[in-house]
Amino acid sequence: MSALGVQDVLAAIESGLSDWRKLAQPLVARFRSADAVSAAEFAAAVTREAAAFRYEIPDIRLGPGCVDVTLYTVHAESGRRQVTDEELDRARAISALAKEYGLRAVPGEVTQIELVLDAPSVAASGPFWAALLTGDPGNTPVLDTIFDPTNRVPSTWFQRTEIQSAPRQRWHVDLWLAPEAADGRIAAALAAGGTVFEDSHAPSYTVLADPDGNRVCVCTAFGRT
Known part of the structure; x- marks a missing residue:
């Protein structure tokens, strides 16, 4: 299936997939559960539903009181992670299962971290x-990003820059949030001593700095194509 544009995914969320949020590559939801058993039963039901449609992913993470579900398709040729109509179908089915098993969606809590390295090559x-x-040099970058196939570690995005010899910050974190959560998270970081380094691209991304000047980008899907 063809990849959907960010605006197409946002339109789908607006028109009936309110449990879900678009982050850097995937479609993600977090569901709160009353107990570990119901969470595990829900996860098993999601797995069965996906298997019935021969869908190899979702990535399901059980945590204290919550279940995180991440949906994406890996493009067969490029290896790129993308959202297609298949992810939208699975998201609808998973939201229905969450209601059936008594779980509550908390879309404002979804988060994705990408490590970002300035690199000339x-x-x-x-x-x-x-x-x-990842433990495997064969997991070479897909376009400009390294993905761990089992998602043990955050993806690493290479931001292309010119060769520079002067000391500078070359690593930073891209923190992807639900759009409705970004302002509150930024406000909390500023109250804790941070500053806004650059916000001309908000709400797509806002660059913050900690008291020592180390920068981080707070990112959302809004304002992207």
């Missing part, structure tokens, strides 16, 4: 970080 730096972070 992805081809030069990519194999090293793939080997180090």
Whole structure:
């Protein structure tokens, strides 16, 4: 299936997939459960539903009082992670299962972290970080991003830059949030001593700095194509 544009995914969320949020690549939901048993039973039901449609993913994470479900398709040729109509279908089915098992969606709590490295050459730096972070140098960057196939570690995005010899911050974190959660998270960070470094691209992303000047991007799907 063809990848959907960000605006198409946002329109689908607006028109009936309110449990879900679009983050960097995937479609993600968090469901709160009353107890561990109901959470596990829900996760098993989601797995069965996906298997019935021969859907290899979702990525299901059980945590204290919650279940996180991440949906995406891996493009067969490029390896790129994308949202297609299949993800929208699975999301609708999973939301119905959540109601059946008594779980409550909390879309404002979804989060994704990407590690971002300024690098003049992805081809030069990519194999090293793939080997180090995923244990397999064969997990070379997909376009400009390294993905761990089992999602043990955050993805690593290479932001292409010119070669520079002066000391500078080359690593930063992209923190992806539900759009409705971003302002509150930014406000909390500012109250804790942070500053706004640059916000001309908000709400797509806002660059904050900690008291030592280390930067982080708070990202949402809004304002993207």
